[in-house]
Amino acid sequence: EPEVTQTPSHQVTQMGQEVILRCVPISNHLYFYWYRQILGQKVEFLVSFYNNEISEKSEIFDDQFSVERPDGSNFTLKIRSTKLEDSAMYFCASSESGGGGYGYTFGSGTRLTVV
Amino acid sequence: SQQGEEDPQALSIQEGENATMNCSYKTSINNLQWYRQNSGRGLVHLILIRSNEREKHSGRLRVTLDTSKKSSSLLITASRAADTASYFCATNNAGNMLTFGGGTRLMVKP
Numbered sequence: 446e447p448e449v450t451q452t453p454s455h456q457v458t459q460m461g462q463e464v465i466l467r468c469v470p471i472s473n474h475l476y477f478y479w480y481r482q483i484l485g486q487k488v489e490f491l492v493s494f495y496n497n498e499i500s501e502k503s504e505i506f507d508d509q510f511s512v513e514r515p516d517g518s519n520f521t522l523k524i525r526s527t528k529l530e531d532s533a534m535y536f537c538a539s540s541e542s543g544g545g546g547y548g549y550t551f552g553s554g555t556r557l558t559v560v
Numbered sequence: 561s562q563q564g565e566e567d568p569q570a571l572s573i574q575e576g577e578n579a580t581m582n583c584s585y586k587t588s589i590n591n592l593q594w595y596r597q598n599s600g601r602g603l604v605h606l607i608l609i610r611s612n613e614r615e616k617h618s619g620r621l622r623v624t625l626d627t628s629k630k631s632s633s634l635l636i637t638a639s640r641a642a643d644t645a646s647y648f649c650a651t652n653n654a655g656n657m658l659t660f661g662g663g664t665r666l667m668v669k670p
Contacts, residue, residue: 476656488603488648488660501655536602543656548593548605556600 447471451552466522468537478538527559572667579636581664583649597646641670
Protein backbone atom coordinates (compact mmCIF):
# COMPACT_ATOMS: atom_id res chain seq x y z
CA GLU A 446 0.00 0.00 0.00
CA PRO A 447 1.53 3.39 -0.99
CA GLU A 448 2.31 5.68 1.93
CA VAL A 449 2.88 9.32 2.64
CA THR A 450 6.15 9.60 4.51
CA GLN A 451 6.91 12.41 6.94
CA THR A 452 10.18 13.32 8.58
CA PRO A 453 11.14 13.90 11.28
CA SER A 454 8.61 12.15 13.48
CA HIS A 455 9.48 14.45 16.38
CA GLN A 456 11.11 17.86 16.40
CA VAL A 457 11.88 20.08 19.35
CA THR A 458 12.87 23.64 18.56
CA GLN A 459 13.54 26.89 20.38
CA MET A 460 11.01 29.67 20.03
CA GLY A 461 12.00 31.96 17.19
CA GLN A 462 13.85 29.28 15.25
CA GLU A 463 12.94 28.15 11.77
CA VAL A 464 11.81 24.58 11.16
CA ILE A 465 11.25 22.61 7.99
CA LEU A 466 8.91 19.67 8.02
CA ARG A 467 9.31 17.22 5.19
CA CYS A 468 6.90 14.99 3.37
CA VAL A 469 7.06 12.57 0.49
CA PRO A 470 3.56 12.28 -1.00
CA ILE A 471 2.33 9.31 -2.99
CA SER A 472 4.03 9.46 -6.35
CA ASN A 473 1.02 9.64 -8.66
CA HIS A 474 -0.95 12.05 -6.48
CA LEU A 475 -1.36 15.60 -7.72
CA TYR A 476 -2.72 17.43 -4.69
CA PHE A 477 -0.79 17.98 -1.49
CA TYR A 478 -1.86 19.32 1.86
CA TRP A 479 -0.70 20.28 5.30
CA TYR A 480 -2.95 19.98 8.34
CA ARG A 481 -2.18 20.41 11.99
CA GLN A 482 -3.65 19.10 15.23
CA ILE A 483 -2.96 20.90 18.46
CA LEU A 484 -3.12 18.46 21.36
CA GLY A 485 -6.73 17.72 22.27
CA GLN A 486 -8.12 19.85 19.46
CA LYS A 487 -9.52 19.32 15.97
CA VAL A 488 -7.47 18.64 12.90
CA GLU A 489 -7.16 21.98 11.10
CA PHE A 490 -6.47 22.69 7.45
CA LEU A 491 -3.42 24.80 6.69
CA VAL A 492 -2.79 24.75 2.96
CA SER A 493 -3.35 22.85 -0.27
CA PHE A 494 -0.91 22.77 -3.18
CA TYR A 495 -1.50 21.85 -6.79
CA ASN A 496 0.44 22.39 -9.98
CA ASN A 497 3.35 23.94 -8.09
CA GLU A 498 1.34 26.60 -6.37
CA ILE A 499 -0.86 27.14 -3.36
CA SER A 500 -4.50 26.53 -4.29
CA GLU A 501 -6.04 27.31 -0.90
CA LYS A 502 -4.88 28.36 2.50
CA SER A 503 -6.52 28.94 5.85
CA GLU A 504 -6.27 31.93 8.16
CA ILE A 505 -3.74 29.98 10.19
CA PHE A 506 -1.36 29.90 7.22
CA ASP A 507 0.05 33.38 7.65
CA ASP A 508 3.33 34.88 6.51
CA GLN A 509 5.40 32.75 8.88
CA PHE A 510 4.41 29.64 6.93
CA SER A 511 5.52 28.62 3.47
CA VAL A 512 5.37 25.47 1.38
CA GLU A 513 7.57 24.21 -1.36
CA ARG A 514 7.94 21.28 -3.69
CA PRO A 515 11.69 21.54 -4.27
CA ASP A 516 11.89 18.46 -6.47
CA GLY A 517 9.61 15.83 -7.92
CA SER A 518 9.12 13.97 -4.69
CA ASN A 519 9.38 16.18 -1.60
CA PHE A 520 6.83 18.61 -0.20
CA THR A 521 7.94 20.82 2.66
CA LEU A 522 6.35 23.10 5.22
CA LYS A 523 8.56 25.84 6.61
CA ILE A 524 7.72 27.76 9.74
CA ARG A 525 9.95 30.82 9.78
CA SER A 526 9.94 31.98 13.37
CA THR A 527 8.28 29.45 15.60
CA LYS A 528 6.02 30.42 18.46
CA LEU A 529 4.94 28.38 21.44
CA GLU A 530 1.46 28.06 19.96
CA ASP A 531 2.88 26.36 16.87
CA SER A 532 3.40 23.25 18.99
CA ALA A 533 1.21 20.62 17.36
CA MET A 534 1.16 17.49 15.26
CA TYR A 535 1.59 18.42 11.62
CA PHE A 536 0.16 16.07 9.02
CA CYS A 537 0.97 15.98 5.36
CA ALA A 538 -1.57 14.44 2.99
CA SER A 539 -1.95 13.83 -0.70
CA SER A 540 -4.82 12.93 -3.01
CA GLU A 541 -5.30 11.88 -6.61
CA SER A 542 -7.98 14.42 -7.26
CA GLY A 543 -9.15 17.69 -5.86
CA GLY A 544 -11.93 17.80 -3.29
CA GLY A 545 -10.58 14.59 -1.88
CA GLY A 546 -12.80 12.76 -4.32
CA TYR A 547 -11.09 9.47 -3.56
CA GLY A 548 -10.06 10.30 -0.03
CA TYR A 549 -6.79 11.60 1.26
CA THR A 550 -3.77 9.63 2.32
CA PHE A 551 -2.21 11.10 5.43
CA GLY A 552 1.27 10.64 6.75
CA SER A 553 1.97 9.65 10.34
CA GLY A 554 2.73 13.22 11.30
CA THR A 555 5.55 15.28 12.77
CA ARG A 556 5.15 16.22 16.40
CA LEU A 557 6.56 19.73 16.74
CA THR A 558 7.34 21.03 20.20
CA VAL A 559 8.37 24.66 20.54
CA VAL A 560 10.09 25.48 23.82
CA SER B 561 -19.94 28.07 11.74
CA GLN B 562 -18.68 24.71 12.95
CA GLN B 563 -18.65 21.87 10.50
CA GLY B 564 -18.48 18.16 11.19
CA GLU B 565 -19.38 17.68 14.83
CA GLU B 566 -19.40 14.11 16.04
CA ASP B 567 -21.37 12.56 18.83
CA PRO B 568 -20.89 10.93 21.15
CA GLN B 569 -17.51 12.35 22.11
CA ALA B 570 -16.64 9.03 23.72
CA LEU B 571 -18.07 5.56 23.39
CA SER B 572 -17.18 2.40 25.30
CA ILE B 573 -18.51 -0.99 24.19
CA GLN B 574 -17.75 -4.68 24.53
CA GLU B 575 -16.07 -6.64 21.77
CA GLY B 576 -18.66 -8.02 19.39
CA GLU B 577 -21.09 -5.16 19.86
CA ASN B 578 -21.87 -2.60 17.19
CA ALA B 579 -20.63 0.98 17.47
CA THR B 580 -22.50 3.90 15.97
CA MET B 581 -21.03 7.35 15.67
CA ASN B 582 -22.84 10.39 14.31
CA CYS B 583 -21.66 13.49 12.55
CA SER B 584 -23.54 16.70 11.87
CA TYR B 585 -22.50 19.53 9.63
CA LYS B 586 -23.84 22.93 8.72
CA THR B 587 -23.10 23.78 5.09
CA SER B 588 -23.71 21.88 1.87
CA ILE B 589 -21.04 19.37 0.99
CA ASN B 590 -19.46 17.64 -1.99
CA ASN B 591 -18.54 14.61 0.05
CA LEU B 592 -18.12 13.43 3.61
CA GLN B 593 -15.28 11.23 4.73
CA TRP B 594 -14.56 9.19 7.84
CA TYR B 595 -11.06 8.77 9.22
CA ARG B 596 -9.60 6.78 12.03
CA GLN B 597 -6.72 7.83 14.25
CA ASN B 598 -4.92 5.59 16.65
CA SER B 599 -3.44 7.43 19.61
CA GLY B 600 -0.61 9.70 18.51
CA ARG B 601 -0.66 8.39 14.95
CA GLY B 602 -1.76 9.56 11.55
CA LEU B 603 -5.23 9.63 10.07
CA VAL B 604 -6.37 6.63 8.08
CA HIS B 605 -9.05 7.09 5.45
CA LEU B 606 -11.93 4.69 6.01
CA ILE B 607 -14.71 5.60 3.64
CA LEU B 608 -16.00 8.45 1.49
CA ILE B 609 -19.63 9.12 0.67
CA ARG B 610 -20.65 11.61 -1.96
CA SER B 611 -23.49 14.07 -1.53
CA ASN B 612 -25.67 12.14 -3.98
CA GLU B 613 -25.18 8.85 -2.14
CA ARG B 614 -27.20 7.71 0.85
CA GLU B 615 -25.39 4.64 2.06
CA LYS B 616 -22.07 2.96 1.56
CA HIS B 617 -20.46 -0.20 2.88
CA SER B 618 -16.89 -1.29 3.29
CA GLY B 619 -16.27 -4.51 5.17
CA ARG B 620 -17.64 -4.05 8.69
CA LEU B 621 -18.24 -0.35 8.09
CA ARG B 622 -21.51 1.18 7.03
CA VAL B 623 -21.91 4.89 6.44
CA THR B 624 -25.13 6.73 5.85
CA LEU B 625 -25.66 10.27 4.72
CA ASP B 626 -28.79 12.36 5.11
CA THR B 627 -28.24 15.65 3.33
CA SER B 628 -31.66 16.96 4.36
CA LYS B 629 -30.62 16.64 8.01
CA LYS B 630 -26.99 17.41 7.27
CA SER B 631 -25.89 14.35 9.16
CA SER B 632 -23.98 11.14 8.69
CA SER B 633 -23.46 8.03 10.74
CA LEU B 634 -20.68 5.47 10.88
CA LEU B 635 -21.58 2.00 12.03
CA ILE B 636 -18.89 -0.52 12.91
CA THR B 637 -20.38 -3.99 13.23
CA ALA B 638 -19.00 -6.80 15.35
CA SER B 639 -16.39 -4.54 16.91
CA ARG B 640 -12.95 -5.79 17.90
CA ALA B 641 -10.47 -4.52 20.47
CA ALA B 642 -8.31 -3.39 17.53
CA ASP B 643 -11.07 -0.95 16.52
CA THR B 644 -10.20 1.15 19.58
CA ALA B 645 -9.29 4.56 18.16
CA SER B 646 -10.65 8.03 17.53
CA TYR B 647 -12.97 8.41 14.56
CA PHE B 648 -13.38 11.68 12.71
CA CYS B 649 -15.77 12.84 10.07
CA ALA B 650 -14.52 15.41 7.60
CA THR B 651 -16.47 17.34 5.02
CA ASN B 652 -15.41 18.72 1.71
CA ASN B 653 -17.69 21.54 0.72
CA ALA B 654 -15.63 23.61 -1.66
CA GLY B 655 -12.19 23.49 -3.14
CA ASN B 656 -9.83 20.88 -1.85
CA MET B 657 -9.85 21.33 1.90
CA LEU B 658 -11.41 19.07 4.48
CA THR B 659 -13.06 20.37 7.63
CA PHE B 660 -12.77 17.93 10.50
CA GLY B 661 -15.01 17.40 13.47
CA GLY B 662 -13.82 16.88 17.00
CA GLY B 663 -13.97 13.10 16.80
CA THR B 664 -15.44 10.22 18.75
CA ARG B 665 -13.10 8.24 21.00
CA LEU B 666 -14.12 4.59 20.74
CA MET B 667 -12.98 2.06 23.30
CA VAL B 668 -13.71 -1.59 22.58
CA LYS B 669 -13.18 -3.78 25.61
CA PRO B 670 -12.05 -7.36 25.05
